[in-house]
Amino acid sequence: MFPYVIKRVLSSVPVMIVVAIVVFAILRLTPGDPAAVLAGNDATGEQLDRIRESMGLDQPLLVQLVTWFRQLLSGDLGESLLSGIPVTRMIGERLAPTLSLAVGTMGVTILLAIPMGIVAARKPGGVLDRAVMSFSVLGFSIPIFVTGYVLIYLLALRFGWLPVQGYRPMSDGLWAYAERLIMPIMALSGVYIALVARITRSSIIEVMGEDFIRTARSKGAPERRILMRHALRNAAVPIVTVLGIGVASLITGVVVTESVFNLPGLGRLVVEAVLARDYPVIQGLILLFSFTYILINLVVDILYTVFDPRIRY
């Protein structure tokens, strides 16, 4: 197993390097003077020089690239053009709402989507299967901001059960913290549940056609045991894979959800940075999100060997 883990860890390094180069290239390949692009229309020559200097844009391209990698390796993401605050510090201050949202959504998804997929797979084409599949198409199709506003309209404005929006830290009391996360998690988990329920269903249906299931049936194992023990265990690899890949849509969803519900997390920070054209912040957040995505999928790939001992690379 260990040679595989090491090989897999090493193979994600080039992807990270490519991501860093792409992010580096976006700014430098933009037509025109990058400093002028960053400074906006009514910048003075002095401001331009300051930006050029602080981001090293006056250096040759290769030197800039080397500096960029050196900075990244030392965990330095630069400073906000607006406030001068280090990007890493801004990220630290905004981490809690985003983590709460992401972890909550992940939890709700695993708790709901996998049972939904199992139920649907028991009788393909049956009523429950159709219900789950319809939910899944709806989940894919209705944008998070539409779901979000419908939820606000119903649960907050119409019935007044939950606060409209906002965020309170856990130190303000557990309920004050939780009640403001219920609707965001509901809105965000729609796509994710759709994705995971669908793959659970299709992988279980596929496994159910295997020989070992027929063997288990013919020796008289109860259907329940066949589903949970033989089918689900063998369907685990695609399910875990999709949980990992789904993190990409989760990240997009976080950006949108935090805007709809006014949560002061990293997603809001992206939007604020875009509106203020604060490029170092955007750049830092793209790297953070992409690296998180790559790392989660790395962990998923390593988990394969735990779920399915047959896998040996």
Next chain:
Amino acid sequence: MGHPLRNDAAEFDTAVQPPESRAGLGLRMLRQMFSSWPSVVAAAILIAIVLTALFAPLLSTADPVAISPAERFALSSDLHPLGTDAFGRDIYSRVVHGARVSLIVGAGAALVSVSLGLVIGVVAGYFRAVDSVIMRTMDGIMAIPSILLAIALISLTGASLMTVLVAITVPEIPRVVRLVRSVILNVRSEAYVEAAVTLGSPVWRILLRHMVPNTVAPLIVQGTFVFASAILTEATLSFLGAGLPTEIPSWGNMMSEGRMYFQLYPGLVLYPGIALALTLLSVNILGDVLRDLLDPKMAKRA
């Protein structure tokens, strides 16, 4: 990363199909496609939306961009069936024109990403020397969440229909490339391709005649999903205030402007939201049906 993802390239079955006349095949597919009511409803909705987009000026009751401060937040009337927004603009006419924007963005992104992805994918699949460089670049682009990549591109270039289209298209290309590449890799070892190589056919002829036709069916399916995903991305970007210029009446822009008044006038957000959700829903349902038809191997599973 070779994950068994939805629409993943490796899933497509490129085995030789039994011969059937082209017309017969088309007819059978059409019949199969509309044998269930969800696909019929989806097709009807999509046709309605396409017609709305085509005839938007005729269907509108007012100029979608005409501002009239005296009529702010007007209620429903004959002239303004869904009322007016914060600038006194007619909501109904704006929703109708929004269909145009969405379909243009969706179709544009689908066409461009499929054609660019096809070229890059064929090159990567056939010319092994450049394969790993291309594929590592694609892996890198795919690892960046698409909305963030689009946001970064737009924040630098400024928002216009063109830059938004580019920003939406670029993140879609890697998936198409992987799909095309895997089809090319699969058919490379087919006997008819090897025969053509042995006979000394020129490379362009082998590619165009023997290999590229195999990518058409999976690309149609992938194109539908790109179409839906591009519409969603445009709406999301505009909703976040990082998309199309605000004077363009797109559904995302309408929702973005309506947010502030949502508590008093929920319709400002809900009407364009419903239009958007219906469009995506119908395209996704038809995409699923298409995939089941064109890709029998996947159909058994999903």
